[in-house]
Amino acid sequence: MNPDELSHAPLEQVQEIALGLAARSELFLIGLLRPWNAYQLFIALGIFVAALVLAAVLKPRVHEWMRGLEGRPKWQMRVLVLMHRRLRMILFVLLIWVVVAVMKEVTWPSRSYLLGVISELATAWLFIVFATRLIANGLMRSAVRYGAWAWVTLSILGLTSEAQTLLDSFALSVGSTRISLWLIAQAAVTLGLLIVVARFLSTSTSARIRSNPEISPSMQVLAIKFLQVVLYGTAFFYGLKLVGVDLTGLAVLSGAIGVGLGFGLQKVVSNLVSGIIILLDKSIKPGDVISLGETFGWIQSLGARYVSVLTRDGKEYLIPNEDLITGQVVNWSHSNEFVRLDIFFGAAYDDDPHKVRRIAIEAAAGVKRVLSFKPPVCHIVGFGDSSVDYILRFWISDPIGGLTNIRGDVFLALWDAFQENDISIPFPQREVTMLEGSTLRTTNQRAAAVDLPD
Template structure:
């Protein structure tokens, strides 16, 4: 098969070389040379217009405040191809005039240039819908190459050449031509799937009746369904036999299953987390030494942002198998405890009342669940108390609210002459000689 492909490649190359020689000889004709000169002149004029009007358009774009992001991205993309847009706007009216008032042969090359420029511009605009940059570039260059071959009437030779290079496994034949078709079709289907997924996700997130965890689950399910359907529909569209691929993928899956146990475990754990709603975006959790709120739920990990701005990516499996403290699982109420002591000479009834009023004066302390203060013991030098109060915004921090309550206690005790004892020690200096008894 390899020898046949080489022979076929040589035959096609010789044929293309003969056509190239014929084209170069045709350039010696005056009107063909004139058309090339006209195209070069129009491109130069488009370059001048781009240099003159490009900065004006850029300044106009900067003044468009409040426009949607997609519209601004479209304007930026068109501004980058302003030279090509001017060339298309200049060459097509000239082609129409020449086709109307002259013979077709005198506008043949200009028509090819115009069709190529318009096709390249349309492909650049359409492929911008593809989100993945690598896939977008691949589809764009493939489409540019195929459109160029179509306009130059070389598609049959290119298709024969690509179809000649192929390999077979079982009853499945895979050629370069089939791969090119699959990439283009799957790329277009992926772009459509991405557009539908983004639109659907926005609608799901706007629905207040769906819980945050179910929103994430629905969005992930839609993405898997749409992208999976796009992949298999694309393969079926170009004629790939999925039976052979099913056997091959089954064998590969068995081999990868042993090496990707952790990955699969994290994926399954992610689905379980979404289904049982144990945690959801916005919850405040503690896992070991990590304390923060959940930023997003991923397929493999959970993003947790702490108070110091660090973002931890915790594998889903750790949240299933480890002990997690969810401060806002069933509600947002969080109770905090602080300990303090006062001197034995201070009335404990008065101390408890003052402590409760001091805690109530702090902004984030809830009045619907009022603070309480209890004696917890009689220490060596103080009466020990515990002050308990509730908040409902743990994302605002715990250390700062404790500090504010301590400051309120300090001010209240100072205003009411309540002392906070501290241990006192007496140090005695002994001389070199023992004192007489």
């Protein structure tokens, strides 16, 4: 076959398939004009109207019944909501199957053939609606749903071989690999189904891992990430293998792409590796309170590229994993939740320091968040110009509750205790000595001197 004949072969094949489909469509339309086929269409229309009326009557009652259900698992409620939305279609499928069963018993098979086809189509469409709800992505869900509807319709009508031949006729050869529309459609459906299965397994297994108290939070994140990579990677490569894609060429291509990405995405790779190191060494985990530079907050989640840190003012910082590996990080709750805080204050020289220390310790111990089994301590740290300087140290076990607020509560308790016990908090005072022969002039006197005439 010469190149011209080769280029025209797919076009001739398409024309031949189109003529065959047109002939079968003509026969189908002629068949609809027969009386026993026409009344089957009217029966199907009557069943649809009946399902519409029943759905309008039953939907409010089903909705009230669903509102009374409490404590049910979330997945059960989602199924019930989906069934409530598709109640008309469910009723149509049930009614038409009952009618088909009755007609097969009381009349010839040809008198219910068209109703049987409609019932099979409606059942398949309804099943596809429920099955595709497992797909979270809206675009992928729509693509799989309409693609499955088209293929099931062709299967029930007996047109799968013609559709397969038509899609396979549009092909592109790259070396020894032949890529056709049929191969692409197979790959899309297969990968979509496998990814849905992988996502379901990942979600259910992740929930069990998170609910296991014996696994640390950091190891939970690591196990979930590893599980997702394994499941989705297996689904992708196994799906390609099922449709006949040569993975050897894909491996060579991925190696070449990997070399190019290694130079252009060094930071991204560094953050990925740093994230794995963080999960393995358990240096930080979700819920830890950390300080990194001026950022202070608790870790919300550990991502593949960054760590989410939520501060007290509601800001969420996305800190790259590399910064947590190479920078200095203060983890307030790494080995335990106990945190010691220090506050400084001064008292007058006239006040007994033993009494000041005792009152300060009692005041700090009375604050709610201060730990009693790690009692506060107070020490003199110096003799200042205006006061005796003290340091008060106390422990808390909930740094996630904030540090500034607990310091403020302790300062307020000190203020109240000092006021009750007549302990003064001094402030710097300055003395002005007048030299002999100097005069003191106020601001009004200086202004009047400036306004005097010459």
